[in-house]
Structure formats: structure tokens, C-alpha cells
Amino acid sequence: MSLLEIKNLKVSINNKKIIKGLDLLVNAGEVHAIMGPNGTGKSTLASVIAGRDVFIVTDGSIHYKDKDLLSMAVEDRSREGIFLGFQYPVEIPGVSMTNFMKTAVDEHRKYNHLPALTAVEFLRLMDEKKKMVEIQSNLTNRSVNEGFSGGEKKRNEIFQMSMLEPTLAILDETDSGLDIDALKIVANGVNKLRRADNAFIVITHYQRLLDYIIPDFVHVLFEGRIVKSGGKELAYELESKGYDWIKQELENQ
Amino acid sequence: MKAIAIVPEKEKIIRLFEENKAEICRNDSPYLTALRLEALQSFALAGYPTQELEEWRSTNLKDALAEEYNFYFTPFEDDVDVKEIFRCEIHNFETYLFSQLNGWYVYKQAPVTQLPNGVIVGSIAEVFRTHPELVLEHYGKYADVKNNGFIALNTMFAQDGIFIYVPDNIVVEKPIQIVNIVNISENIFLQPRNLIVLGKNAKLTLVHCDDSINHQKSFINSITEFFVDEGAEIDFYKLQNKDHLSNVITNTFFHQKENSKVNTNTLTFNGGLIRNETRVCLCGRGADAKVYGLYLMDKEQHIENQIYIDHIAEDTSSYELFKGIIDDNASAVFNGHIQVHRDAQKTVAFLTNKNILLTDSAHVSTKPFLEIYADDVKCSHGATVGQLDPEALFYLKSRGICERNAKMLLMYAFGAEVANKITIDVLRDRIDNMMVMRLKGELSICDQCVVHCKQEEKLVFDIDMSKL
Numbered sequence: 001m002s003l004l005e006i007k008n009l010k011v012s013i014n015n016k017k018i019i020k021g022l023d024l025l026v027n028a029g030e031v032h033a034i035m036g037p038n039g040t041g042k043s044t045l046a047s048v049i050a051g052r053d054v055f056i057v058t059d060g061s062i063h064y065k066d067k068d069l070l071s072m073a074v075e076d077r078s079r080e081g082i083f084l085g086f087q088y089p090v091e092i093p094g095v096s097m098t099n100f101m102k103t104a105v106d107e108h109r110k111y112n113h114l115p116a117l118t119a120v121e122f123l124r125l126m127d128e129k130k131k132m133v134e135i136q137s138n139l140t141n142r143s144v145n146e147g148f149s150g151g152e153k154k155r156n157e158i159f160q161m162s163m164l165e166p167t168l169a170i171l172d173e174t175d176s177g178l179d180i181d182a183l184k185i186v187a188n189g190v191n192k193l194r195r196a197d198n199a200f201i202v203i204t205h206y207q208r209l210l211d212y213i214i215p216d217f218v219h220v221l222f223e224g225r226i227v228k229s230g231g232k233e234l235a236y237e238l239e240s241k242g243y244d245w246i247k248q249e250l251e252n253q
Numbered sequence: 254m255k256a257i258a259i260v261p262e263k264e265k266i267i268r269l270f271e272e273n274k275a276e277i278c279r280n281d282s283p284y285l286t287a288l289r290l291e292a293l294q295s296f297a298l299a300g301y302p303t304q305e306l307e308e309w310r311s312t313n314l315k316d317a318l319a320e321e322y323n324f325y326f327t328p329f330e331d332d333v334d335v336k337e338i339f340r341c342e343i344h345n346f347e348t349y350l351f352s353q354l355n356g357w358y359v360y361k362q363a364p365v366t367q368l369p370n371g372v373i374v375g376s377i378a379e380v381f382r383t384h385p386e387l388v389l390e391h392y393g394k395y396a397d398v399k400n401n402g403f404i405a406l407n408t409m410f411a412q413d414g415i416f417i418y419v420p421d422n423i424v425v426e427k428p429i430q431i432v433n434i435v436n437i438s439e440n441i442f443l444q445p446r447n448l449i450v451l452g453k454n455a456k457l458t459l460v461h462c463d464d465s466i467n468h469q470k471s472f473i474n475s476i477t478e479f480f481v482d483e484g485a486e487i488d489f490y491k492l493q494n495k496d497h498l499s500n501v502i503t504n505t506f507f508h509q510k511e512n513s514k515v516n517t518n519t520l521t522f523n524g525g526l527i528r529n530e531t532r533v534c535l536c537g538r539g540a541d542a543k544v545y546g547l548y549l550m551d552k553e554q555h556i557e558n559q560i561y562i563d564h565i566a567e568d569t570s571s572y573e574l575f576k577g578i579i580d581d582n583a584s585a586v587f588n589g590h591i592q593v594h595r596d597a598q599k600t601v602a603f604l605t606n607k608n609i610l611l612t613d614s615a616h617v618s619t620k621p622f623l624e625i626y627a628d629d630v631k632c633s634h635g636a637t638v639g640q641l642d643p644e645a646l647f648y649l650k651s652r653g654i655c656e657r658n659a660k661m662l663l664m665y666a667f668g669a670e671v672a673n674k675i676t677i678d679v680l681r682d683r684i685d686n687m688m689v690m691r692l693k694g695e696l697s698i699c700d701q702c703v704v705h706c707k708q709e710e711k712l713v714f715d716i717d718m719s720k721l
Contacts, residue, residue: 050651078653086651090644094666103662104652111653143666144648160652 002063003028003168003199004049009060011041011048011224018044020224021060026168029196033210033235034203036221037243042203043087045221046172050084051077064168078104079111081167081198085157085174092144097156100144101126101163108164129162133189151182158189165193170201175209187212207239220246256323261442261472263300267293269324270409276326277410280378284389292398292408301402308401311586311618312528312557317500320470322442326412328357348430348460349374355435356443357413370423377416377448387418391450391480395506395534403502407476411446414475417459421452421482428458428488428677435499440470447477451485451513458488458677463495472500479506481513483537488676489517492684495524497554503529511537511566518674520684521548521556522691528557535562535569535597542571547671549691551580559588564597564627573604576671578664578692579615586618593625593632600627604634609641609667664692 004026011019019041026032034042048055049062051074062069069077092100105125106116117125130136133155145153154174161169171190175183190200190213202213210218210232218234219226220243228234228246238246257273259265270277270293278286301318302309351366351374352359358376365375365383373384381388398405415431435441451457463473481487487507495501501524507515519529533542548556562571577585587606608617621634641663649659668688675681 052647074647074650075653075655075659078651084651086648090642090648092642092645092648092663092666094669095649095662099662100649100652100654103654103658104649107653107655107658164652 002026003065004069004201005061005063007061007063009045009048009062010058011044012056012058013044013054017058018055018224019048022221022225024219024226026199026201028167028199030216031194031200031202031213033213033215033218033232034201034221034226035205035218035235035238040221041224042221043172046084046087046170046201046203049077049082049170050074075107076111078164078166079108083161083164083166083169085154085161085169085171087172087174087176089145089148089153089157091146091148093146095144097142097144098126101160104160105163125163129159132162132192133159134185135159150177151179154178154186155182155189158186162189162193167198168201169193169198170203172203173205174202175204175206183209184212207235210235222246222250255327256325256439258321258323258440260321261318263296266406267297273326277412280381282381282385282389285381285392288393288398289409292405295398296402296405296409299399299402299405301406308559308588311584312526313555314500314526317472317526320440320472322440322470322472323437324410324442325356328413348428350430350432351415352432352434353413353415353445355437355441356445358415370425371420372423372425373416373418374429375416377414377446378412380416384418387450388416388448391478391508392448393478395478395480395508395532396476396504401504401530403474404476404504407444407446407474407504410444411476412444414446414448414477416447417449417457419451419455419457419485422454423452424456425458428460428680430460430462432462432464434464435471435473438469442472443474445473445475447475448480449477449487450480451482451487453482454484455482456486458490460490460492460677460680462492463501468496468498470498470500472502474502475504477503477505479508479515481507481509481515481540483511484513485510486514487516489515490675490677490680491517491519491529493519493521493524493527493529494687495527497523497525497552499525499527501525501527501529503527505529505531507531507533507542509533509535509537509540509542512539513537513541515540515542515544516674516676517542517544518671519546519558520672521546521550522687524550524554524556526555528559530559530561532561533563533571534565535571536565538566538568540566540569543674544571544573544575545671545674546575547668547688548575548577548579548585549668549688550577550583550585551694552583553581554583555585556583557586557588559586560590562589562591562602564591564593564600564602567597568599569597570601571603573602574671574674575606576608576668577606577617578609578611578667579617580611582612582614582616584616584618587636588620588622589634590622591624591632591634593623593627593630595626598627598629600630600632602630602632604632606636607667608636608638609664610638611640661689661692665689668692 006024009022215232220228364379367373396404398408546558550556575587579585589604591602593600604621606619617638619636621636623632623634646659672684
């Protein structure tokens, strides 16, 4: 079954065209990597899927589980199983991680007609997931991302992902700024969540992450379009050759 | 019990005083009568403060002062059982509870209570008779009648209020709670007058709740004077949850001696027109004041906090933090004025005011102000006015949290910085809950602040704000 189907997507911000006719098909059980030079629309694509309203979709469609994703509210996309791991997670002083996650988990469960977790069950779940991403600190007393180091912020994204168990997770440069140990922790978090009924879109600049999260497909996004797709070997090719040969190929066409 | 109804215009209210002077002054000591007459002179000269005065620029009292109100010069005959009217909603909140009903001290067992440790709490009118030496030393010494017309007016008319005296070296373990209730089926003009005296190294926590249960127009013009002697410490919490027909002018004075500490927190959840003026005088070396406030206003409500801190002595410190969320057509004014006098070297003073406007028609005016005449000081001030952070809102919503709860979490977080300064756990938890209810628009005037009329209904929270 196709989980996500993007057809001829065109997106603008402030009348500037960012995505210029993009097609992508993601099936359950797959991991897709999206690579490409800076400023070609990778983060825009992630934001549009998550529902950020500063971007205007001028054409095309996105279907998720056969539903029209673009007409869904941001929070409903999340409750339906979409998760965006932010490239730059925002700091929210005064909102404790516990309150934040409890509210999010409660709303997910309510949406899915599941009974709310008791405080004890919830804390047990938090503890279990914290261990998985090797967060040692007591999140109860910490505000969302406030004072977190770069690595902690990224691990916190993976922690939230594992709390919400999404069907489609998009990780927007979750690996950038991470040292090799943190990178392994993040990759390990993803791998533990991989199942036959969910899928991942991993946006990255580096083939390194793909050594730990093995993708089924690698796509190259260039000037608002997917210009090349292949298997994981494409990532190695990009790593050794850079993006110039792709530009060259395009020019030759 | 005789009520006189007038529109409190300047000339009329002066005549009201003249005509009822015998009644008003009937229990006065010569000092008090002299003070009233001095106040009368001041008021006759200055009248009500007008918007032409910088400090009153944003306070439009025209409508409030054009109403007719009842004035009472003798106490209500029936001593009521306060428990019949309200009960405290903070469970496990052990306090010494005293109350004022329609401006008069509620006697309960006695007009003046003396606790075993020597602490005296009672009706100020009574204490004038029983312990004149304790009152006369401080009454009217800090609230200068020349300061503004309302102080003069209160000083002219004041007949009752709460008096508290904590002797030297006495630590009052249990907080004292004063509940000031207005419950009368007519328009009323009240002028309560409170005096709190802390001896050397004394310690007191005082919770003052202002509530109204009636749905009539009221005008409250109150004065509270605090004398905080050497090494003494006071925690003072003021909760204002008034209906939209209330006009409230409060003037609060803290006179601080050497190494004394004042920690005050004014929490305003509802009200018609509220203007709180607080004046802190750091007169003794090493004195420290922490002045906090939170206001959550909506509809047509108006709140003003005017804070004046005078650093008179060396080595004094003050820390001021006021935060507000303003919704609908509500308006808020903050004016924080810190004056560091010439001899107040090594002063440390910080002043911050932060506001969130939720609508285009909500209004805030903020003016942090430093006036420094000493050269060895550490001072800073700042103010912000903004909206909820759209990036943070998106982040919360992207985790499945609905818009309403996402806003709630952010507003709650904003207010919690002030609420977290409350040192009494049960009170802080209750204020937390009130804040959540208020932000969700569920704190009606019937869910009295810490008191509660008897029509109780179960409140259900979407968000579990307990600290888990």
C-alpha cells in the first residue's frame, strides 16, 4: 500500500517558487533518503508535509493513507501518524517536557479512541523511551529544548518520535551537527522503530548517516525537483563525486 | 445602619464628610481627627487625580465616579458567619483566617485576637482603642495624603480595616489570610484601611484575597501600610478576582528598615477597573524587596500596576517582575519607577515587564523607568510586548496538540514564571489551577479566588498541569 503519494507538487513562499513539480511515492516498510545541495527545497518539502502554513502549495497533491493531506490540520496530521523531526527544534521556556509529551500523547490517544494513560503508565513509557535515546537527565524539570545542546535537541526529536510511534516520520537533517556517538544513537532509535507498516523519509547531506540507517531509495532533489533516484549506492556516488556531475547530466539532457 | 447614597463628585463628597464628621470621627484620637482634616485639605485642593497627571494618564475614572454609591459610617449590625458565604478552596491550606465584609472587619469571636505568641490581629478601629501605641506610631506615616487624591480620600473617611502586629523575633509559622468580600445588593463605596507592623526579625506570610460576590457596582479605595522593622521578613500575596462592575484603587506602602525583606506578589485574574499602586521605601541598609505581579485580563477589563521603589539607603536591592496576558479589548498599564537616591550606593535594582497581546484590540502601555543619583549602582530595566511565538505554536501542533491547548501551554508557561515565585506549595498549586482555568476562560467570578460560593461544580482539565 502506498503510504504517501506526492504528485506534481509546486510550492512557493513570498511568490518565490521553491518546489517545482515533485513526485514521490513512499510505501509502508520503506526508508527513503532525500539528498541534494543547499536551498533546493528539501526542508520545504518536509515542512509542507507537516503542515507549516507559510508555504503556499500552488499545484499538485499529497495523499497520505489515501487521504488528502493538504486539507488536514497540522495536529491531525500528527495524530494520523506523521512526524517531523525538526532541523532546528525550537526552545519553549516554561513548558516542561513532561507536560508537553503528556498533552501530545493524550491527544493522540483520544483521537484514536484509546483510553488515556495513567500518570504511572505515562512515566514508565517516558523512562523506557528515554533509555532508548540515552537521555539521562530528568526531563520533568526541563523546559522543551531550553538549554539543550545541539545533540540533545536532536536526540529529543528522536525521543518524541519514539513516544508518538509515527507511521511516517520525516527527519530533517537530524544528523547535522552530531558527533559519531550521537549519530549512532539517533540511527539506532530509528532502526528500532522500523516496521513493515511504517516508513521514513530521511533528509541528509551526508552519506555517513545512511551507513547506519540503510535506505531503500535515495533521491536527489535539485532546483525543486527530484532529478535522480536510485538505491543506497547512489549515496556513495554522491559522496565521492559531489553534485556537479548531476548538474552536468541535467545540462546534457 | 444608615446608608447615604451620593454620586462621589468632589464637592459632594467633601460635603458628605462635613455633614457626617461627628459620625466618622466618633471614636477618633485627636491625632486621627487631625489627620482626617489634613487629608480633607489635601483633597479639597487636589481633588481626584485626572488624566492630565502623568501617573494617571491611562486611568479613566469618569464613568466610575459618575455612578451613585452608598456610603456607610456605622458597622453592619449583623455579625455574619463568614462560612455561610464562602469557604476556602485550597485544601490543606492551614491559615489563620480573618475577613472583611463590605469594608468592615468581621468579628467572629472577638474584635481583636491576640495569639499566644503575642501576635495581634483585629479591627483597626478597635485596636486604636485597645493598643493605641501600636497604631499611632505608624498609621498614616507612609501613606502621604499629598501623594494623590485617593489617599487623601481614604484617610478622610477610613473607619475600619485589618491591623496585624508581629512582635520582635516572632516567626508566624502559619500564614495569615485576609479575605475581603463585597456582598451587598446595592452599589457601594468602600475605603478599607489596613496596617501591618512587623517587629525586629519578625516573619509573616500574608495572603490577601479580594473578592466580590454581589453583582452591583462597587468602588473600592483601599490603603495598606506595611512597616517592616530591622531584619523582618514579609511574604505578601494579593489575589484579585473581582467582577467587571468593580472599580478598585489600591495604594500599598512598604516601609523597610535595615536588612528587612519584602516579597510581594500581586495576582490579578479578573476585575473591572483595577489600579494598584505600590510604593516601596528601602530606608535601611541591606533592605531587599522583590515585587512580582501577574495579570490576566480580557473583555473590557483594565489593569494598572504602578510601582515606585525608592532606594534611600546603601546596599539595598530590588527585583521587579510583572507579566501580563491581555485578550479581547482589555487594556493593561505598567509603570515601574525606580529611584536610586544619592546616598544609596551599591544599589542593585532590576525591573522587567513582559506582555502578551492576544488580539489586535488588546492594549498595553508599559514604562519602565530608572532615576539614578548614586554612581556606584547596578541597575537594569526592560519591557516587552509581543504575541505568542508562532514557531513554538507550530512545534506543539506538529506533535498533535490542538491549537487551543498549544496556546494554553504557551500562556501557562509565560505566567508560570511569576506563579513559581510563590513559596507556599498549596497556594502555588491552586494559583496554577486558577491560571489554567482563567486562560481557558473557565474562571468565572463564581469560582472565587481561594474562596468559593456554594454552587460548586466539578472542573475538568484537558491538560494535566500537575507536576507529575
